[in-house]
Amino acid sequence: MEHTIVSASGFNAYFGKNHVVKNVNIEIPRNNVIAVMGPSGCGKTTFLRCINRMHELTPDATCDGKFLLDQKDIYEMHPIFVRLKVGMVFQRPNPFPNLSIYENVIAGYKLNGIKLPKADRDNVVEQSLTRAALWNEVKDSLHKKGTFLSGGQQQRLCIARAIAMEPEVLLLDEPTSALDPISTSGIEELLHELKASYTLIIVTHNMQQAARVSDRTAFFYMGELVEYDNTKKMFTNPADVRTQNYITGRFS
C-alpha cells in the first residue's frame, strides 16, 4: 500500500485578485515521481511554489486551503523547516557562482546556521554528490568553482545541494529545459534512482519526458487540476477532453 506524503484539499493560490490555482485536491504517494503538466500560465509553477511556501515570498501573493506534508499542515510549520523538508531545483542550474563545488553542496547548512564538524561535512558532500551521480566526475576538483561544470553537471550539483539537506520531497521546475539531450537523459536516469529515497514532483512541458519519468501525471488547465492519474492511463486513455486535446497537441 502506498502512503501519501503530500496532499492538498481545497487549495487556492492568488496573485492579488488573480486566482491562479483553483480548489486543488490531490494526494501524492511517497517515492513516486509526479509530473505536473499543462499549458503555459495554467499555474504549474505556482502550485509547486505553494508546496515549499515560496509563493508567499512574492508581494501580494496569497493562498488558502490545506496542504499537508506527512499529515501535518505545511502552513502551520515554520517556512524554513518546510523548505528543508521540501527541496527545490529550478529551470536554470543556479550554483552559487562564488562558491566551490564542495561549498555549494553544503551551502544549505551554512545558510541555515547549522554547524557540522569537518568529517560530517565531508561525508554529506560525498554522499550527496554520489546520490546525484556526480561524485566520480568531481571528486578531484571539489574546490573548483561550481560554475566551471557543464550545464548538466551544474544541474546535478543543484540536485546534490538540495538533497544534502535530507528533504523528503524534491520539487523540480522544468529541470532539463535548459539542457542538451545527453544531459537531459542523464538527469532523467537520475530521477529514476532518486525516487527510491525521495518523492519527486516535476513540472515539465515535455510530454515524452513526463511519460518516461513519472508514475502519475497531474494535468492543470487555467488553474484547475483537471485530471490526475497513472501516467500510462492518462496518456493512452485520458478521462477529460481538455487533457486529450492537450496531449494530442490541439493546444500548447
Ligand SMILES: Nc1ncnc2c1ncn2[C@@H]1O[C@H](COP(=O)(O)OP(=O)(O)OP(=O)(O)O)[C@@H](O)[C@H]1O
Ligand atoms: N510574480 C507574479 N506576479 C503576478 N502574477 C504572476 C506571477 N507569477 C505568475 N503569475 C501569473 O499566475 C498565473 C500562473 O502562472 P504560473 O507561472 O504558475 O504558470 P505556469 O503554468 O507555470 O506557466 P509556464 O508554463 O509558462 O511556466 C499566470 O497567469 C501568471 O501570469
